[in-house]
Amino acid sequence: MNYKEAKEKFISTWGSLGTLWGINKAMAQIHALLWVSPEPLSMEDIMEELQISRGNTSMNLRQLMDWGIVFKESKPGERKEYFVSEKDVQELARQVAKERSRREIKPVIKTLREVSAIENDGSKKTKELIKQTKALYDLASNADIMMNKIVNQESNWITKTLMKLIN
């Protein structure tokens, strides 16, 4: 496997992984491309390398910037904007954890709290609904607290913690 093959394989694998997570392919591929590029890339560069349209590139770059894992960079004396990804894997993990907590876990926790707080009329089905949603609420809350821990710690906390768990 030469450089070109390896790079393409990485980009396409990252792209499919994204799909599996509800992140669209283009967004994941742009991230992969920037992740392994030693130099900042322009929109043209990205469009050409991934064979996608200007609009698509623009929209997905914005999303990556919203996630806080890609940044604009301007080269002195050039009008064009260049893009770079966050290169530190720890920081990447922190940002992804933070976004997923905000977008996915927090809203579901809110619903679980509301549902598990309905009045208990003593019927079997009501008791079951309360019991089961309460159990999920506890699990999701713990997961969310853990994610927030990660987000608010120094950047090598993850590795240290994982190591603790593994041993």
Next chain:
Amino acid sequence: MNYKEAKEKFISTWGSLGTLWGINKAMAQIHALLWVSPEPLSMEDIMEELQISRGNTSMNLRQLMDWGIVFKESKPGERKEYFVSEKDVQELARQVAKERSRREIKPVIKTLREVSAIENDGSKKTKELIKQTKALYDLASNADIMMNKIVNQESNWITKTLMKLIN
């Protein structure tokens, strides 16, 4: 919020969460319905409650059974098959972790290992590709090892571990 509203809210929230994770809506909703049902439900029951077709119900129940979080149950003297979900939240988490590791993390680790193992020709771009895919490989491996820990421990390991992390 009465019982019916609460149940519907839970089912629809769980459905959207599924979508966000690349699990289809029907699959997540069937799981939610079984999760809060004190009694096993037949295919008819599920079809009627969620207003979905027989084919859809059948295919998604099979997937839930593949994931190991829903089981068939037969009532003595009845031809019809009934379905129940795993009710223990810990066991649910273990099964989900196990499946996600197998389907999502393991394949990506394999690619990252292959890509990060290409020959280093000393060029800047090759060095960057190796360095960055290696960093992701390490992160993904650690995450996967942690998930496997979870899967292979006694069922309340998660809670105990989360508690340790939180304090």
Next chain:
DNA sequence: ATAAACTTTCAGTAATTACTGAAAGTTTAA
């Protein structure tokens, strides 16, 4: 103020993914 160089937006369209329902398949009881 003008225009060149660039980016963003968004209506229309393409691609993907999920769902339906009827036919085929399977199991069980008699």
Next chain:
DNA sequence: TTAAACTTTCAGTAATTACTGAAAGTTTAT
């Protein structure tokens, strides 16, 4: 072995999601 009761499969279709490209918008240099 037959047929009733039930489940699965899958081709066709519907719904959703992603992408394109041109027009509108923005920024910068002169």
